[in-house]
Amino acid sequence: MSTLKIEDLHVEVEGKEVLKGVTFEVKSGEIHALMGPNGSGKTTLSLALMGHPKYKITKGSIILDGEDITNLETDEKVKRGLFLAFQNPIEIGGVKLSTLLVAEYNRLSGSNKTVAEIIGNVRETAKQVGLSDTLLNRGVFEGFSGGEKKRTEILQMLLMKPKFAILDEPDSGVDVDGLRIISEGIKKLRAENNTGYVIITHYRRILDYVNADKVHVLYRGIIIASGGMELAKLIDEKGYEGVIKSRN
Numbered sequence: 001m002s003t004l005k006i007e008d009l010h011v012e013v014e015g016k017e018v019l020k021g022v023t024f025e026v027k028s029g030e031i032h033a034l035m036g037p038n039g040s041g042k043t044t045l046s047l048a049l050m051g052h053p054k055y056k057i058t059k060g061s062i063i064l065d066g067e068d069i070t071n072l073e074t075d076e077k078v079k080r081g082l083f084l085a086f087q088n089p090i091e092i093g094g095v096k097l098s099t100l101l102v103a104e105y106n107r108l109s110g111s112n113k114t115v116a117e118i119i120g121n122v123r124e125t126a127k128q129v130g131l132s133d134t135l136l137n138r139g140v141f142e143g144f145s146g147g148e149k150k151r152t153e154i155l156q157m158l159l160m161k162p163k164f165a166i167l168d169e170p171d172s173g174v175d176v177d178g179l180r181i182i183s184e185g186i187k188k189l190r191a192e193n194n195t196g197y198v199i200i201t202h203y204r205r206i207l208d209y210v211n212a213d214k215v216h217v218l219y220r221g222i223i224i225a226s227g228g229m230e231l232a233k234l235i236d237e238k239g240y241e242g243v244i245k246s247r248n
């Protein structure tokens, strides 16, 4: 059983304090949703967790299985089992997706396998998320549609088998079939690897699919409410104003 603890996290971006004391804890196999209005600090939290240099942690800590990983480099965090799927993945021109996936696999597992040795596994997993060989042979995210990018991030996650995955809007720009496939991927890894999740989303639908355990509402840099799926339902019905009013 692993635990990811986020304790009183304060984060500054470009000299402005965006997160003002965020605290919550995720255990193996748990799915936590992070919701909140545009600009409330959700992406800031995900990038700060992974160690993005622009997002400065000024106070608080990130504890993974009892180890303080707050100030570790991104690479070290990845090696310890954290994974982030970006909201807007960027293109890496000239690098084939299959080459990148194999390089990442080797780096994390400390092995030195060739593309030929593990491409079968990559292809099989790609098929599960509905991605064809044509995309594996293309430059990373070059000309990928929004939904294909999201599926590719889930493919990376399935290959990496992280202890904890932070998924920043995995459902944005994804069609109904894609949403089901992505949700199946999330559940599969939870069942097989006991991965814990923080899923950032604006919509209840993906949370219904994966049956989220907890919902947190981030508002102006702090968590103003935590609860179960009834909180996501309240947001759907009454908006964030409704949540704010219900807490006052």
Ligand SMILES: Nc1ncnc2c1ncn2[C@@H]1O[C@H](COP(=O)(O)OP(=O)(O)OP(=O)(O)O)[C@@H](O)[C@H]1O
Pocket: 013, 014, 018, 036, 037, 038, 039, 040, 041, 042, 043, 044, 045, 054
């Ligand atoms: N690199 C940056 N430079 C300047 N300001 C930033 C930067 N990143 C985030 N911010 C600011 O921090 C605040 C929080 O942004 P963030 O992207 O974390 O919000 P969010 O909750 O993820 O929003 P959304 O739901 O729209 O994705 C915003 O006011 C944003 O303008």
